[in-house]
Amino acid sequence: MNSSLTYAQALALTQPAAAALGWVNSRCLQAHPYRQACSLCLDACPAQALAFDETDSQADTFTTGDARSDAYQSLRLLASDACHGCGQCVAACPTEALLSSEHQQLTTQLQHLELEPEQSLALNCHRSEASAQSVQVHCLLSLAEDQLMAWQNLHPENPLELQLPKDCAQCPAQPSSRQPLSPPVWVAQHHTQARQNYQAAAAPRLSRRQLFTGASKASKPSYSIEDQRPAPRRLHRHYAARQRLTHLPDVQLPDLRLNTQACDAQGLCSRLCPSQALTTRDDGSLMFNRLQCLGCNQCVQACPEQALQLNSTASAAEPLVVELRASRKERCFDCGREFTLAPNNSSPVCPACRKDKALMQGGFASLFG
Incomplete structure (x- = not known):
């Protein structure tokens, strides 16, 4: 064996x-x-x-x-x-x-x-x-x-x-x-x-x-034993066969769109992706591999900002790997931890500290009007 x-x-x-x-x-x-x-x-x-x-x-x-x-x-x-x-x-x-x-x-x-x-x-x-x-x-x-x-x-x-x-x-x-x-x-x-x-x-x-x-x-x-994770193996077969046999139906690849204005770059979507179709590079950029996507909607449902939308309309002629969000790493001014700076954010404060401040301000307003 x-x-x-x-x-x-x-x-x-x-x-x-x-x-x-x-x-x-x-x-x-x-x-x-x-x-x-x-x-x-x-x-x-x-x-x-x-x-x-x-x-x-x-x-x-x-x-x-x-x-x-x-x-x-x-x-x-x-x-x-x-x-x-x-x-x-x-x-x-x-x-x-x-x-x-x-x-x-x-x-x-x-x-x-x-x-x-x-x-x-x-x-x-x-x-x-x-x-x-x-x-x-x-x-x-x-x-x-x-x-x-x-x-x-x-x-x-x-x-x-x-x-x-x-x-x-x-x-x-x-x-x-x-x-x-x-x-x-x-x-x-x-x-x-x-x-x-x-x-x-x-x-x-x-x-x-x-x-x-x-x-x-x-x-x-x-x-x-090296192939134990969830993966779109059926999509892989279709894609491989279509490269050789033109009479087969066209491959419809998943198409994930990101609203960069709503995205907070917390990276929850890439951490929860079961097939690693969504990955975050060292510089914080979010990458999407169409050929690795299961279409399970886990990332869409998990996104706190509801910034993702998944369709199945991409053709095989489009790039297999696309950059959904360009980002860079920054160090939080308040807590000192490194975080990914979202495109819509110019503040040197991480999302966690911003939320803590918002909660404190809301609590203060409710107590003292």
């Missing part, structure tokens, strides 16, 4: 259908220290089988004795027996905190797949009649568009095709709250007869030898 890889936490140790799924809590926006009210994976589950569980029990399996580590590990994502392993939660997760070993194994398989020129790269679900050259995915609903783009990028000369059963709309994996599967317009689709009813995903079968030699770990999704 590559020492730079580690395995995602299992969602349910006793539910075979969830055996291919794993969760990386350090990537999850629900986990410490982000604590955002993200429930996209729960909302996407057609069986309502997912739930977050937080426990402070010292006897918990994940208690390590390290307070910082335990803060991450105390939150768990659990799958109930209702889970049938469709993987729609994987496609819904914006930070790829949810992973699928099936997708990872298929990526490796497709990398080594040899196709004739112009031959379709066909994907079929387990219910549809597979052709001799198609690759099976248990449920096509588990594939977000960026994943399809990444696989298309492996074989740019071969058109991607989804082979769907004719009764796909009546499949139990289809959530009642959504429209039936509608592939992206750039992906071809071919309808076939359903060869069987929908079956829940099954855990991989291992021999006794494989079990004792640790081969069972191969069924668990893995990730790089």
Whole structure:
């Protein structure tokens, strides 16, 4: 095993259908220290089988004795027996905190797949009649568009095709709250007869030898230990594929605007940004990296001055990294601490001292009129 890889936490140790799924809590926006009210994976589950569980029990399996580590590990994502392993939660997760070993194994398989020129790269679900050259995915609903783009990028000369059963709309994996599967317009689709009813995903079968030699770990999704923070990995895939395949949809990058007249340069937005799309340079300038932005609105909601506005209208032709605010460092005349001087401020007093003075003046006025 590559020492730079580690395995995602299992969602349910006793539910075979969830055996291919794993969760990386350090990537999850629900986990410490982000604590955002993200429930996209729960909302996407057609069986309502997912739930977050937080426990402070010292006897918990994940208690390590390290307070910082335990803060991450105390939150768990659990799958109930209702889970049938469709993987729609994987496609819904914006930070790829949810992973699928099936997708990872298929990526490796497709990398080594040899196709004739112009031959379709066909994907079929387990219910549809597979052709001799198609690759099976248990449920096509588990594939977000960026994943399809990444696989298309492996074989740019071969058109991607989804082979769907004719009764796909009546499949139990289809959530009642959504429209039936509608592939992206750039992906071809071919309808076939359903060869069987929908079956829940099954855990991989291992021999006794494989079990004792640790081969069972191969069924668990893995990730790089250097890649544990929340990040817009889906946006990265789309951007990378679009550089090579011009027929794919244009990339819409997040566009963050700053009202410099309202900004107080306290830096709360950059400190709370989970993906480090917002950073503060040594001179106090505020930088924004469009390709790192999750679009989670954490910075917008946290800004005390409501000086930020997030849109999704920037094109890939615009600069990826922009300077939102030019600033310089000053030393506070009252407390002596170094602070970032906002563009709209010429006072040599830091924001904290200014607020203290304003509170004292307000209190004096209320007491003595």
